[in-house]
Amino acid sequence: MFNLTPDEVRYARERLGREPTLIEWAMMNALWSEHCSYKSSRHLLKTLPTSGYRVVLGPGYDAGIVDVGEGWVVSVHIESHNHPSAIDPYGGAATGVGGVVRDILTVGTKPIAILNSLRFGDIMKSGHSRWLLKNVVKGISDYGNSIGIPTVAGEVEFDECFERNCLVDVACVGVAHKNSLLIPSAREVGSHILLVGNATGRDGIGGANLASKTLDSSSESERGAVQIPDPYMEKIIIDAIEELVEKGLLLAIKDLGAGGLATAIPELVHKSKMGAILDLSAVHLREGDMSSLEVLISESQERMLLVVSSENLEEVRSILEKYEVPNSLIGKVTPDGRIKVLWRGELIADAPVDVLVEAPPSQKESRRPQRRPDSFTLPRVSNLEDAFVSLLSSPNVCSKRWVYEQYDQEVGARTVVRPGEADAAVMKLPNGKYLALKIDGDPKKCHVDPYMGAMNLLSESLRNLTCVGAEMTAIVDHLQFGDPNDPEVYWSFEEVVKGIRDYCVAAEIPIVGGKVSFYNSDSTTGKAIKPTPVICAVGLISDHRYITRSSFRKVGSPVVAVGITSDEVGGSEYLERVHGITGGAVPKVDVREDVRLSQSVLQAIYSGAVVSAHDCSRGGLGVALAEMCMTNGIGVKVDLSKLPTTGDHRADLRLFSEGRSRVLMEVDKSKLKDCERILRGAGVPYAIIGVTGGRRLEINLKQRELIDLSVSELREFYRDALSLYMG
Amino acid sequence: MNVTILKFPGTNCDRDVAAALERVPGVRREIVWHTQFKRSSTDLLVLPGGFSYSDRLRAGAIAARSPVMDVVRDLIDDGGLVLGICNGFQILVEAGILPGALLPNLSTRFICRWVCLRVENSRTPFTNLFSEGQLISMPIAHNEGRYVSGGSLRELRSKRRIIFTYVGADGKRGEDANPNGSDGAVAGISNDDYNVLGLMPHPERASDPLLSPYGTEHGHTLFLSIANYVRGRA
Numbered sequence: 001m002f003n004l005t006p007d008e009v010r011y012a013r014e015r016l017g018r019e020p021t022l023i024e025w026a027m028m029n030a031l032w033s034e035h036c037s038y039k040s041s042r043h044l045l046k047t048l049p050t051s052g053y054r055v056v057l058g059p060g061y062d063a064g065i066v067d068v069g070e071g072w073v074v075s076v077h078i079e080s081h082n083h084p085s086a087i088d089p090y091g092g093a094a095t096g097v098g099g100v101v102r103d104i105l106t107v108g109t110k111p112i113a114i115l116n117s118l119r120f121g122d123i124m125k126s127g128h129s130r131w132l133l134k135n136v137v138k139g140i141s142d143y144g145n146s147i148g149i150p151t152v153a154g155e156v157e158f159d160e161c162f163e164r165n166c167l168v169d170v171a172c173v174g175v176a177h178k179n180s181l182l183i184p185s186a187r188e189v190g191s192h193i194l195l196v197g198n199a200t201g202r203d204g205i206g207g208a209n210l211a212s213k214t215l216d217s218s219s220e221s222e223r224g225a226v227q228i229p230d231p232y233m234e235k236i237i238i239d240a241i242e243e244l245v246e247k248g249l250l251l252a253i254k255d256l257g258a259g260g261l262a263t264a265i266p267e268l269v270h271k272s273k274m275g276a277i278l279d280l281s282a283v284h285l286r287e288g289d290m291s292s293l294e295v296l297i298s299e300s301q302e303r304m305l306l307v308v309s310s311e312n313l314e315e316v317r318s319i320l321e322k323y324e325v326p327n328s329l330i331g332k333v334t335p336d337g338r339i340k341v342l343w344r345g346e347l348i349a350d351a352p353v354d355v356l357v358e359a360p361p362s363q364k365e366s367r368r369p370q371r372r373p374d375s376f377t378l379p380r381v382s383n384l385e386d387a388f389v390s391l392l393s394s395p396n397v398c399s400k401r402w403v404y405e406q407y408d409q410e411v412g413a414r415t416v417v418r419p420g421e422a423d424a425a426v427m428k429l430p431n432g433k434y435l436a437l438k439i440d441g442d443p444k445k446c447h448v449d450p451y452m453g454a455m456n457l458l459s460e461s462l463r464n465l466t467c468v469g470a471e472m473t474a475i476v477d478h479l480q481f482g483d484p485n486d487p488e489v490y491w492s493f494e495e496v497v498k499g500i501r502d503y504c505v506a507a508e509i510p511i512v513g514g515k516v517s518f519y520n521s522d523s524t525t526g527k528a529i530k531p532t533p534v535i536c537a538v539g540l541i542s543d544h545r546y547i548t549r550s551s552f553r554k555v556g557s558p559v560v561a562v563g564i565t566s567d568e569v570g571g572s573e574y575l576e577r578v579h580g581i582t583g584g585a586v587p588k589v590d591v592r593e594d595v596r597l598s599q600s601v602l603q604a605i606y607s608g609a610v611v612s613a614h615d616c617s618r619g620g621l622g623v624a625l626a627e628m629c630m631t632n633g634i635g636v637k638v639d640l641s642k643l644p645t646t647g648d649h650r651a652d653l654r655l656f657s658e659g660r661s662r663v664l665m666e667v668d669k670s671k672l673k674d675c676e677r678i679l680r681g682a683g684v685p686y687a688i689i690g691v692t693g694g695r696r697l698e699i700n701l702k703q704r705e706l707i708d709l710s711v712s713e714l715r716e717f718y719r720d721a722l723s724l725y726m727g
Numbered sequence: 728m729n730v731t732i733l734k735f736p737g738t739n740c741d742r743d744v745a746a747a748l749e750r751v752p753g754v755r756r757e758i759v760w761h762t763q764f765k766r767s768s769t770d771l772l773v774l775p776g777g778f779s780y781s782d783r784l785r786a787g788a789i790a791a792r793s794p795v796m797d798v799v800r801d802l803i804d805d806g807g808l809v810l811g812i813c814n815g816f817q818i819l820v821e822a823g824i825l826p827g828a829l830l831p832n833l834s835t836r837f838i839c840r841w842v843c844l845r846v847e848n849s850r851t852p853f854t855n856l857f858s859e860g861q862l863i864s865m866p867i868a869h870n871e872g873r874y875v876s877g878g879s880l881r882e883l884r885s886k887r888r889i890i891f892t893y894v895g896a897d898g899k900r901g902e903d904a905n906p907n908g909s910d911g912a913v914a915g916i917s918n919d920d921y922n923v924l925g926l927m928p929h930p931e932r933a934s935d936p937l938l939s940p941y942g943t944e945h946g947h948t949l950f951l952s953i954a955n956y957v958r959g960r961a
Contacts, residue, residue: 141837145868146778148739232781236736322760324736406837408868410932411776413743421940428937544937 002029011360016351023341023349026297027356030259031266034518037359040484041516044497052510054473060271062103062184062255063174064512066474068540070431071178075109078171078439078478078536080517084227085139085168089132093139093168094229095301100172101149102255102304105238108182108245109174112412113427114144115439116154116170117478117534118403121163123395123725129158130726132166133403139229140170141406146231147238150415151407152425153437158395159444161530164523169478171439171536175429180245184254186307186333187272191251193265193331194313196320197237197303200260200295201286203228214483214519214526233302233325240323244306249316252307260299265331266339268305270357275334279342284328292343307333366494367487376581378569381652384706387578388622389717391656394577397619398721421631422549423467423615426541434547436470436539443530445571445586450492450531453571454499455589459661461537462507463615466598467663469546469605470539475504477514477535482521482528489518492531500533506591546605550614551631552666555693557611559636562679562686563597563662565621566646567653573618574656587659594661600682601663607678609671614664620656622699622707624664626714629697633711637698638690640706651701666692728957730756731769733799735790739777740812740931747934751950761795770957771808772799774815776868776929786829786871787817796822808852808953809923813869816915816925825916825925826883830873833908839868841940842906844914844928845894848887851921852956856948862898863945865928867906867914872927874909874916883916891915891926 002025004012012020012028020028034040050058056073057065063077081096097114104111118136121129133156144151149172186193244250254268261278269276280295290298306327308316313329320327334340339356341349381387391397404419416434417426424438440461446453458475465472477500482489504511520529541547569575570584604610616624621643629635640654649657667675672688679686697714699707730748734741741758748756780789790796796818803809803824811819819825832838841864846857857863876883883889891914895904900912907927915926930946933939 138836145837145870146737146739146781148777232737232778235739235778239736405839408837408839410839410866410868410929410938411739411743413746413932413935413938416937418940 004029004032008032008360015355020351021349022293023296024351026293027262027266027349030262030297031357032359035258036263038516039359039362040364040518041493043361044494047497048501048511049504050511052474052508055510055512057107059511059513062106064474064476065107065181066512066538068429068431068433072429072431073176073178073181074435074538075104075107075174076171076476076536076538077103077513078169078476079103079515080167080169080478080480082165082167082480082517082520085136086164086166089135090139091227091229093136094143095227096168096170097140097143098229098234098301099255099257100170101147101234104172104174105241105304106184106253106255108180108253109176110242111149111172111174111238112414113173113425113437114149114151114170115437115536116140116151117439117441118154118156119162119167119532120158122158122160126163129163134726136166136168137403137406143229143231145408147235148411150409150411152409152415152427153419153439154404155439155441156400156403157441159530165520165529167480167520167532169534171476173437173538182250182252184252184268185272186252186268186274188251188309189274189333189335190310191333192308192310192313192329193276193333194306194308194316194327195283195303195330196306196325196327198230198233198300199284199286199326200298200303201300202290202294202298203300205294205298214521227299227301230302236323236325237302237304240320240325243319244316249308249312250306251309254305256303256305258299260297262297264305266353266356269333270353273337275336275338275353276331277334277340277342278331281342281344282328282330284326292348364484364490365487366491368491369488378579381578384652384655387652388655388707391573391577391619391623392626392714393717393721394573395722395725396573397623399719400722401719402722402726416547417468417549423464424470426468426547434541434544436465436468436541438464439534439536440464441532441534443532444576446496446533447530448571448583449586450495451499452586452589454496454533455503456587457533457535458500458503459589459594460615460617461535462594462598463661463663465537465539466601467548467550467613467615469548469602470541471602472509473538473540474510474512475535475537476512477533478517479514480517480520480529480532480534482519484518486528489528496531496533503591507595548605548610548613550628551612552628552634552636552692553611553632554666555634557666557669557692558672558688559638559690559692560665560667560675560686561643561662561689562601562665562684564644564646564660564685565654565662566657566659567649568659569653569657572656572658574620596682597661597663597684600679600684601665603678604665604675607671607674609667609675611666611668616662616664617658620658622655625699626697626718628664629711630715630718633695634692635694635696635711636690636692637694639700639702640689641702642687642689644685644687651706655699655706728754728770728954729768730754730771730773731764732756732758732773732775733761733764733795734758735761735779737778737780738775740775740929744773744775744931747931747946748950750934750947751954754954761793764795764798766798766801769807771810771953772802774809774811774818776813776815779814779818785821787814787821790818791821800824803923806922810853811925812929812931813927816927817871819923819925824923825918826879827874827876829871830875831871832873837870838906839866840906841866842928843894843896843904844891845898847889847892851890851917851924852953853924853949854890854952855955856952862894864939864941864943865930865933865946867928869927872907874913876910880911886919888917889913890917890924
């Protein structure tokens, strides 16, 4: 029943100096799982930059925290629930939301926003993937909506590599006054440990290990390892904890996630070098006949640990009772650095915390794949308009309205910019500032070139925040790969981490948290997913006048293309969708150029010259222009020959290349000169490529007409495509 | 004006309503746990949105049968104002205080979207600062918002108890403009005496122009109307 390797078994016996008891084995088994221990990744993760003047709490806890000024802080965390969602999409996705929300509670912050990043197989071909998408979205919607936290941003992508291993990433953001911050670490000897929330049952047993191996054909039988979601319990826990934190009655909070009590109790006292005594027979149970082992490793959802001093215990329990939150007193914090576990009066485990928590590192081999160099000549496309329409209506590009309308985007009354309105969500903060939030992934480019792919991904994150008028503050990352024992998979992991590190060091972006998820492979073919780092970015906007949306708002505005267009189409939607080619050269990223571009666009926004702004990413310039036309029904006429380019590129490459840092801005006619001065001063290439107006999207290359479609045609192709695919 | 915001386990929008009321001058507001609510000098009782008791059985069904509803009925009988928003509307319908039923949306999916509403009756305590026929915007966010009148639509119309309807941006009713498939495009109704309003759209989310995609604040106008009415009555 345990997944420890022979080396780990030997190591455990050696460090303990005796044969561990069953309960000790179970704790090490959970704590040493890849999911909890990062044994194959932590030496690389240590190389990531984690500090910055706004960082209050970096990686290593349940959530990262940044200072947003005036005494307020924002917390952020990201989790995935890939394997549970592949087996039970509704329950897997819902419990994924529940888990990451509780992580935000552990630092004493109030959850205010959920983001998600979803990846499935090709829904055009696969009924299974449509079923997964439908139920994952329903799971997130039912859970997130019920607990009163808005889902404000997200992304959905389809690729055959996710057919039998979908990716369900959920990020959550919280806010609090600095004074009420808590660290999920128990430091006070003699304080009480309360287990609150759902009764412990047999569901979710072995979840940490389910997440730490590859799914296979027998995985269907592990449905029991997927937990049962109960958003109602989560909601009353959130309300109770909010009151307890406001009244300052708690010393620490800890979520019970993968591994249940087996991981939560040791982790609670590990960093503080304390110990704990845990009485498993005091736990409130769903099923009375559970064994001590089952109680220890159950992953029943909606459970948390509260650390409370003796003097506050009575008041805490009476508040829990008001909200009807079940709770039991299961242990105490001790000074001896040991975990002692009791069961019906008998001592069934007694081991040093560090021995239990610190997994032996796992060395992995890495090997660069021997890929044949890409050599293909891209055939010319006879009708660019047809290619454009097929891109615009493709599942990866088309509007995700079918998805996000199922999420409550506004509960909490803080959402200023909703999904579909701009390149990032914007939320109101209590200190008068605004928070920009975005989540992105780009497995197609990371597959072709993991290092450059990761750089492209960060480049896009930065631009997305820039386009809404926000300064990048921090990111959290979620790194998803196949089996790390496959040297080529491990190589791609190393490359992605290097890409993230190099970008963040150069752009001075702190990484305040993250997760790693390995063993994401197709359960039938065993083939690894494309490397999928997902970045959740947090930015700050100091004044509401800077908040910028991505749709044209005025007629007669000059449209400025900022940045240089290259002919690099590697890993692009155009290459794959129109030409059926995976490969090519992934666009190069120059971080300094990116930062300069970002700062000059922000300057232009601050100057009041920018009416709307949109990043060029998936589908390239053509798709970006179309997206700017649709919301307000304002057309545009542009000439691509004016575009700053790296060479004399073909029309299709100008239209659809996803390379390099580029932003489209609608500029206020009367402030064009100011705007140009800012861009010129920063040395950023730009050109006025057209003017807004009319009700058509007209794209020409000198005299040659490339695209001429009415805005209502664009809407038809773009807005309802996904609901048509979903039937 | 004294406002009480009633909170059941699972209520979500209590603080949002409180925040929206903060924008209304001269309002004292308090969020009260359902077991602790007693008849008091409340000018307005709000049943906010959310998923009371997890919407077990049917949306609003358990809350509608909880003991506090007797106090709410007494308050209504004495002419007190009650505003039910979203789940609050569902509770009022489940309690039989307002007629009809709220069934799952025709799409069978949750819908979160800003919609256009037409003010059908501006001579109520809740709408007196709107003009008759005015088009306003507010967001909806619900699973079960399809109003079914059970044959009472004609009576509701003749007594002018339909307060808001869903319309398109052109002010006309139509399939496209009716997000959940409600009978008569009904978005909000009142009781016979106009002192109880239930509506599916969220005025508290439409109170701050910054939070509106159109820079509007029609939800604020609704709360101002209530304050205006209470002031006039005093």
